[in-house]
Amino acid sequence: MARRSESPALFDLAQGPDLSIERRVGRGLIRGACVCGVDEAGRGPLAGPVVTAAVVLDPARIPDGLDDSKKLDEATRERLFEQICAGHQVAVACASVARIDRLNIRGATLWAMAQAVRSLAEAPAFALIDGLDVPPGLGCPGEAVVKGDARSLSIAAASIVAKVTRDRLMVRLAAQCPGYGFDQHKGYGTAAHRAAILALGPSPHHRRSFEPVKSLVAPAAGPANGSVPQLV
Template sequence: MKRPCFKIEREFAQPLAGVDEAGCAPLAGPVVAAAVVLDRDHFPRGIDDSKKLDLASREAIFGRLQKVARIGVGIASVEEIDSINIFWARMLAMQRAVEALGFEPAFVLVDGNRLPGWERTDAKAIVAGDTKCRSIAAASIVAKVTRDRIMLDHSRTYPGYGWETNRGYPTPHHCRALIELGCTPLHRRSFNLVRERLAMGRQHEMELASPLGHTTTG
């Protein structure tokens, strides 16, 4: 199977940063982006789109990247997601990730079809970039592992939602927990599915408060 490579990246100035994010679809938690600058002569083997790698492979490559790559991580909070919507929160996280590198890369390649709202011309959006460009794929791994670890930590504070395994995505377990346990401060209230499950939860509480067979007489 063909993996991401440096073919596209060689067209642009160096040092080049690849940028990707993780966590747009979940019902809870922040969106996390990463910017990664690889040394083309010294990088971990096996870099691929994070969605194609299992947990152990992602963790192993992440650990090696920390030793040989320049990495910046940017986070947009749940409050920001609810305030400016998930699309612009994603853009904000990616912009912060590049800023977090601590230096100005000569060029930036971003996964997707839109660039963040920064004032720079030395950047390009690459559709499905995490499957084509090695630096973007590396960023996808860093973003995914970082966010997964954040949600694992939050699962200890808010047990019952299954975040230790579903990472905040709308699994059946998570959706049932929203109805039964309600909303945490980390749930994205701007998401329709969260609002719908909260409404179902309120209905569930009303049904529990009204025992079957109860009647009133005048």
């Protein structure tokens, strides 16, 4: 079963996320059944994987300051990441650049979201998905929640886990592929990043199906810096 939640215009997003959606969904579930929140990081960059996270929060241990990752500074995200991973159920899945180029970014993101949900230690009874789509293959019913990271604490927690995980991966890729500045822009299409692609050619971690990568490099250009294994 897949459904879309009410329009976010009906809610005061300035108040921040809470557990109201989780409670509403939970009323239709068996007592004690868990609800997970799911979000992604990295749909827009020109390089690197898209990372998804699924989180089941313990309502009795909600970390102070938990909010949409986009509203938090790096230090706060890192602190909350550690608290979420230490005290709650968390699973992460990545879709590689190869999968993104093969399926398109939407298809790769939905695939990775389903993988994250199915990887939780305890199978959830329901999944709340940030955005417009409920991925196929979740293994449980789900609901798409528009602006979910600003409305649901479970989705907000997933947004933090996905963001911090991806940022750390991009720092690792910067060490493997020097010159592109992945640790600075995290793969987004900044002017410095585009200049590096023009100067060095695409690395194995660039999404060749994405514009402007397709237009910035010659079709025959090969990967720079040798062959570096991609993240799965």
